[in-house]
Amino acid sequence: MSARDRILAKLKAAPNLPKPEPDVAAWFAGHRPVENTADKVARFRKCIEFAHAEVHAVTAITWLPKLREVLAARQIDKLLVAEETPHGNAALDELPPQGIECSTYDMPIEAWKTEMFHATPASLTAARAAIAETGTLILWPDAKEPRLMSLVPPVHIVLLDSAKIYNTFYEATQAEGWKDSLPTNALLISGPSKTADIQVTLAYGAHGPKELIVLLMGDEQ
Amino acid sequence: MNAQPIHFKPSEGFRDRAKAVVDNPFLRQSFRGAMDFLMSKRAGQFPDVEELESLRTLGEQIRQYNLGKLPELLVRLEENLTRNGIQVHWAETPDEANEIILGICKRVDAKLMVKGKSMVSEEIELNHAAEAAGIGALESDMGEYIVQLAGEKPSHIIMPAIHKTKEEIAKLFHEKVPGVEYTDNVDALIQIGRKVLREKFLEADIGLSGVNFAIAETGTLCLVENEGNGRMCTTTPPIHVAITGIEKIVEQLSHVPPLLSLLTRSATGQNISTYFNMISSPRKPGEKDGPEEVHLVLLDNGRSQAYADEQLRKTLQCIRCGACMNHCPVYTRIGGHAYGTTYPGPIGKIISPHMLGLEATATMATASSLCGACGEVCPVKIPIPELLMRLREESFSAPHPNPAMRGQGAGYNGLVSFVWRAWATVYRSPMLYGLATWAGSRFSWLMPSSQGPWTTVRTPLKPAPKRLRDMLKERG
Numbered sequence: 001m002s003a004r005d006r007i008l009a010k011l012k013a014a015p016n017l018p019k020p021e022p023d024v025a026a027w028f029a030g031h032r033p034v035e036n037t038a039d040k041v042a043r044f045r046k047c048i049e050f051a052h053a054e055v056h057a058v059t060a061i062t063w064l065p066k067l068r069e070v071l072a073a074r075q076i077d078k079l080l081v082a083e084e085t086p087h088g089n090a091a092l093d094e095l096p097p098q099g100i101e102c103s104t105y106d107m108p109i110e111a112w113k114t115e116m117f118h119a120t121p122a123s124l125t126a127a128r129a130a131i132a133e134t135g136t137l138i139l140w141p142d143a144k145e146p147r148l149m150s151l152v153p154p155v156h157i158v159l160l161d162s163a164k165i166y167n168t169f170y171e172a173t174q175a176e177g178w179k180d181s182l183p184t185n186a187l188l189i190s191g192p193s194k195t196a197d198i199q200v201t202l203a204y205g206a207h208g209p210k211e212l213i214v215l216l217m218g219d220e221q
Numbered sequence: 222m223n224a225q226p227i228h229f230k231p232s233e234g235f236r237d238r239a240k241a242v243v244d245n246p247f248l249r250q251s252f253r254g255a256m257d258f259l260m261s262k263r264a265g266q267f268p269d270v271e272e273l274e275s276l277r278t279l280g281e282q283i284r285q286y287n288l289g290k291l292p293e294l295l296v297r298l299e300e301n302l303t304r305n306g307i308q309v310h311w312a313e314t315p316d317e318a319n320e321i322i323l324g325i326c327k328r329v330d331a332k333l334m335v336k337g338k339s340m341v342s343e344e345i346e347l348n349h350a351a352e353a354a355g356i357g358a359l360e361s362d363m364g365e366y367i368v369q370l371a372g373e374k375p376s377h378i379i380m381p382a383i384h385k386t387k388e389e390i391a392k393l394f395h396e397k398v399p400g401v402e403y404t405d406n407v408d409a410l411i412q413i414g415r416k417v418l419r420e421k422f423l424e425a426d427i428g429l430s431g432v433n434f435a436i437a438e439t440g441t442l443c444l445v446e447n448e449g450n451g452r453m454c455t456t457t458p459p460i461h462v463a464i465t466g467i468e469k470i471v472e473q474l475s476h477v478p479p480l481l482s483l484l485t486r487s488a489t490g491q492n493i494s495t496y497f498n499m500i501s502s503p504r505k506p507g508e509k510d511g512p513e514e515v516h517l518v519l520l521d522n523g524r525s526q527a528y529a530d531e532q533l534r535k536t537l538q539c540i541r542c543g544a545c546m547n548h549c550p551v552y553t554r555i556g557g558h559a560y561g562t563t564y565p566g567p568i569g570k571i572i573s574p575h576m577l578g579l580e581a582t583a584t585m586a587t588a589s590s591l592c593g594a595c596g597e598v599c600p601v602k603i604p605i606p607e608l609l610m611r612l613r614e615e616s617f618s619a620p621h622p623n624p625a626m627r628g629q630g631a632g633y634n635g636l637v638s639f640v641w642r643a644w645a646t647v648y649r650s651p652m653l654y655g656l657a658t659w660a661g662s663r664f665s666w667l668m669p670s671s672q673g674p675w676t677t678v679r680t681p682l683k684p685a686p687k688r689l690r691d692m693l694k695e696r697g
Contacts, residue, residue, distance in 0.1 A: 002311065003311040003313045003317055003521075004311035006313055007295075007311055007521045008292050008295065008296070010525040010528070010529070011291055011292040011295070011467075011525055012292045013529070014525070014528050014529040014530075014534075015529075016289075017289055017531060017534075018290070019282070019285040019286045019288075019289040020282070021286055022279055022282035022283045022286055022476070024283075024475045024476065024478070025475075027276070027279045027479065028478075030275075031272055031275065031276070047492065051495070105509060107509065108509045108510070109457075109510040113423055114423065117419060117422075117423055134492045134493035135492075135493075136497075142508070143508050143509060146508065146509045147452075147456050147510050147511055148456060148457070148510045151449055151456065168478065169477075169478040169481070169493075170479075173475065174475070178439075178474055179439055179473070179474045179475075182439050182441055182499065183501065184502045184503070184504065184505055184511055185456070185511060186499040186501070187452075187497070187498060187499070188493065188496065188497035189495065189496060190493045190494065190496075190497075191495050192495070193447070193448055193449040194447050194448070194495055195363045195364075196380070196489070197363040197367065197380060197381070197448075198367070198382070198385075198387050198407045198410055198411065199251075199385075199386060199407065200255050200259075200380070201407040203407050203410075205411070205415065206411055206414075206415060206447070206448035206450070207418065207422075207448045207450040207452075207453055208448070208449025208452065208453075208495075209449075
């Protein structure tokens with residue numbers, strides 16, 4: 001008998017004590033507000049700024065100049081972007097002529113791990129959606145915009161459409177039908193990397209980005 | 222570099238270890254300060270008592286519902302993970318789990334394993350086993366890294382290095398990390414750790430992590446963290462191995478949001494952690510990063526024993542937030558190391574006996590004042606005080622056939638048991654009671670001046686020269 005069979009046999013031999021199914025939907029309906037976009041934007045912003053992220057209100061026209069300003073303020077002249085995405089292509093078109101080198105994630109990480117870790121000061125990705133309740137960005141990395149883009153560069157800049165902010169994590173998973181469509185890696189990101197492991201003193205930039213900058217697109221602010 | 226395994230009897234020497242901490246003002250200050258901080262952070266997250274209580278009730282229902290279907294859900298989880306390309310392994314014991322993980326390491330001739338925070342990997346002493354097999358196992362959570370550098374064990378399940386001051390950590394880095402000048406600036410210390418560990422993430426052949434929730438219906442492993450080292454370990458090396466206890470499973474994705482909210486708010490007083498990482502498959506064709514192989518090791522190690530008993534099963538509801546420790550007056554005074562087990566504090570007292578047997582843990586459940594704080598703050602309503610009473614009963618009752626727990630009766634003492642039975646007999650009979658108190662008041666000079674633990678801090682007990690009933694009689 002394998003370990004699997006032995007463990008399952010022990011569990012099956014235990015008394016069968018079925019319990020009623022919890023009503024998660026009812027709890028959220030009774031305890032979390034359903035807000036309009038403006039209120040969700042305000043709540044999202046308050047929470048993620050509390051977690052030390054920087055948020056800039058932008059429009060479809062102003063986001064690129066704001067991005068350049070954000071990079072200039074940090075004296076960063078190199079940005080990792082995702083080819084074949086609308087925002088990545090826009091950055092590739094506009095930024096290099098203005099003195100910002102744009103590199104792309106165009107080969108498997110094994111081919112350029114060292115460069116990613118040592119010579120990539122900032123990255124730009126989109127967020128798929130966000131959560132107002134906790135000030136959380138939702139990212140679904142894919143072949144075009146891979147996982148490490150939101151982890152390794154010390155500065156991570158995220159473009160978010162304010163129309164895509166959900167009230168709660170629960171609402172996001174339900175509205176988008178996550179249970180039938182989860183990608184390789186789904187991520188909730190709620191601020192820059194941090195730790196309080198030394199004498200409960202909060203320090204940012206533990207292992208991931210030291211700074212998280214959100215470019216929040218939409219008219220509701 | 223690693224500490225020795227802790228497979229000794231945690232019950233033995235407990236008093237001495239506890240006393241050593243109580244006598245150390247620096248350690249007491251560290252724990253008191255940190256626990257006060259964590260308690261107030263948690264309280265700040267739950268301003269609305271109705272919301273807290275209804276969410277705790279929901280959390281309890283979710284955990285009990287899923288435990289009720291555990292064998293079925295484990296099979297479903299395995300099916301869906303396998304369908305997604307994640308390889309599932311089962312281990313009954315820590316040795317089996319180590320063998321599985323080291324087998325994966327040896328197959329690819331791994332030199333270095335980087336580890337995200339995993340209490341289950343502490344439970345199986347993986348670092349020790351890896352070192353014995355010539356494989357480097359490096360902790361990457363800042364707290365765990367500090368504790369490993371110092372050759373110690375975590376003293377708290379959420380804040381592993383909470384027993385160390387920044388000055389001690391500064392000295393440790395200066396001595397153990399090549400080329401590091403002494404600094405006790407916390408930001409600078411974290412940046413030193415970041416620099417060292419980033420090189421290791423690049424180099425590592427295997428990334429190891431724990432699991433906070435495993436979702437059966439989707440075949441997904443969820444990890445909660447703030448630092449990003451968990452994401453590093455599960456994304457950068459070519460192979461990711463996750464390990465979890467068999468109880469950390471939920472049937473549905475919809476069960477996760479309430480548990481996540483309870484977990485982060487109860488643990489560190491955050492409305493959510495910086496990262497919530499949901500892994501459903503290894504790297505797919507065309508994807509440019511992520512591990513080529515993902516493995517999950519499901520560990521029993523005594524959990525099925527707890528599962529077999531309706532009351533003890535509640536132990537498995539735990540989501541490992543650590544709130545019971547933060548609020549425990551005993552833990553706050555003696556810290557995590559005194560317990561001598563991987564899991565300290567109230568949760569440690571109720572889970573460790575299933576892992577190590579009551580022979581080794583007979584007195585653990587007595588290190589409690591039964592004040593009830595642990596049960597009151599538990600986000601999934603585990604009745605910890607009730608379970609402590611049950612474990613005392615299991616430890617100290619006379620051994621009987623078919624016990625619910627390995628080592629039942631390990632603390633049984635025939636003489637003590639006889640004394641208590643005699644006491645009960647005397648107190649049930651007015652005649653015997655009268656006789657006993659009469660003898661007591663006449664022969665009180667026979668009472669020894671040293672009365673065990675009582676007289677270490679108190680004056681000896683001595684029956685009064687006159688009984689209450691005699692005094693009442695005199696008054697008429």
